[in-house]
Amino acid sequence: PVTPPNQRRLAQKLRFFTDLSQCLFDFVIQLLPTTEELAVKEDVRRLLERLIRTIEPDSRLLSFGSTANGFSLRNSDMDLCCLIDSKERLSATDLVTMLGDLLERETKFHVKPLPHARIPIVKLSLDPSPGLPLGIACDIGFENRLALENTRLLMCYAMIDPTRVRTMVLFLKVWSKRRKINSPYKGTLSSYGYVLLVIYFLVHVKNPPVLPNLQQMPPLRPISKEETHLGGYNTWFFDDIELLRQRWHSENVETVAELLIDFFRYYSRDFSYNTGVASIRAGLLKKDTKGWQNNLSSGGFNDLRERNRLCIEDPFEVDYNVARCVTKDGLYTIRGEFMRAARVLASRPERAIVALAELCE
Ligand code: GTP
Ligand code: MG
Structure with a gap:
């Protein structure tokens, strides 16, 4: 029997996702600390x-x-x-x-x-x-x-879905270092910033979400302000991961490969860089409402303007833009890299390993 072409294409596509996911696991595993x-x-x-x-x-x-x-x-x-x-x-x-x-x-x-x-x-x-x-x-x-608290928050997110979250994050860290877009001192983004972009994507962009929003889940018991606040910032989040693993299951069954491809597509095309703020706490916010515009008329404020090209809200220090160090050129380079990665993966070469190698070249 002859398989119809569209069925064959679908089978090829699924095979590419499975292969790429396997390659991604294998790739990050050999880079873990001994x-x-x-x-x-x-x-x-x-x-x-x-x-x-x-x-x-x-x-x-x-x-x-x-x-x-x-x-x-x-x-x-x-x-x-x-x-x-x-x-x-x-x-x-x-x-x-x-x-x-x-x-x-x-x-x-x-x-x-x-x-x-x-x-x-x-x-x-x-x-x-x-x-x-x-x-x-x-x-x-x-x-x-x-x-220490934001470290604990990221650790909890990693523990909810270790395979998909850790593989994506670790891969992006290697990729951003190899592509030289992981240097806050040179106008690009810190590792911490990339991790927040991944979590934002998995909580707020993917539908159904891959991760729940730990900062918006109801606490198991009433908690006083003294317990939740640190230096004036609300640092509460749902941290009973054992319980969460019993009660919360993502309906999103995409493979790591599909998520990664979609991640690159989203940040090369869909994220509203000019007006949007990525907040893992509250979803997509507006630069306007946070006072983080980057179109202030000049007059000595060039410095300020340069700070809000890319806006990522810190999960607790909500008045702090984690991506404040990203310059105009830096953002241009980062977006160019997101586009390049989306293009390489969309071309779905015969062997997934070839795509990975090209990606991290
Ligand atoms: P590598 O050092 O590249 O392995 O990554 P990392 O996960 O250690 O990230 P990074 O060195 O960028 O940051 C380390 C920690 O410092 C983060 O987990 C945060 O807790 C904290 N941190 C880094 N940058 C910032 C920042 O801009 N704002 C705040 N509030 N914390 C930051
Ligand atoms: Mg570090």
């Missing part, structure tokens, strides 16, 4: 915590960012945050200076204290060793409790 790397990093964290406690006995040193949210790639940097539980504590500036001196004396790290930065931090790096062939880069900040 157990050895994770163990060395935990040892480093413990060593640093012990040293910091000689200055501030009531302190704890916690991981945030990719090391703690499930989106870590091999050799990614370590983001550490020092919390001090006592009321009387040194200022961040003094702590950074003292800690810098101490680490320089007591460890093999290359140390760069930045006590007068907007957010004072100590930057550390370690030369390569057998357990860490590419060394370590690490930033220690202080009292950045919001970062």
Whole structure:
């Protein structure tokens, strides 16, 4: 019997999605950190915590960012945050200076204290060793409790649908690094920004959604404002993931490949860059209503205008545009890359692996 052409095309398309999904899993799995790397990093964290406690006995040193949210790639940097539980504590500036001196004396790290930065931090790096062939880069900040919370939020999203969410995010992180559009200092977007774009897409763009909106789910019991607010920001979200996994099931059954293709299509064509704000908390918002216009008439405000080309609302610090560092050129490049990726995947080459290789070239 002869298969009609449209049925054959459909079968080919489905085969491409299955192949590409498999390639994506295989690709990201080999880029995950090894157990050895994770163990060395935990040892480093413990060593640093012990040293910091000689200055501030009531302190704890916690991981945030990719090391703690499930989106870590091999050799990614370590983001550490020092919390001090006592009321009387040194200022961040003094702590950074003292800690810098101490680490320089007591460890093999290359140390760069930045006590007068907007957010004072100590930057550390370690030369390569057998357990860490590419060394370590690490930033220690202080009292950045919001970062710990947004890390926990991203981790919860990763846990709801680990296969699809983690594969998409990890792939986009590798892709954006290889395509050189992951440098906030050079006018493109941080990893954190890309992760928020993925979650926004899975919560608010896909219909049916792949993920629920954890910040809008009703709490299981009444909660007071003291429990939900941190530094004036509402940081509450539904974090009982075990319960959620029992009660919430996405009706979206698309493969990772289909989601990724649609992600690139959406951000190359459909997202309203000129007027829209992507908010994982509240869906698509307007730049106007947030006061984040980028068409202010000039007169010394060039700097301001450049900040709101691309708008991504921080999940908790709602007055903060995570993509403020993206310049006009940066956005042009990023959109060009989204278009290129959509084009490569739409051409559906015979072998999915070829598409992946071309994508990350
Ligand atoms: P890689 O370092 O590339 O592996 O990615 P990452 O997941 O660690 O992301 P990134 O280094 O961009 O950010 C680390 C963490 O810092 C994030 O998870 C956030 O908690 C925090 N962070 C980074 N950028 C911002 C920002 O612009 N605003 C806020 N509020 N937090 C940020
Ligand atoms: Mg990081």
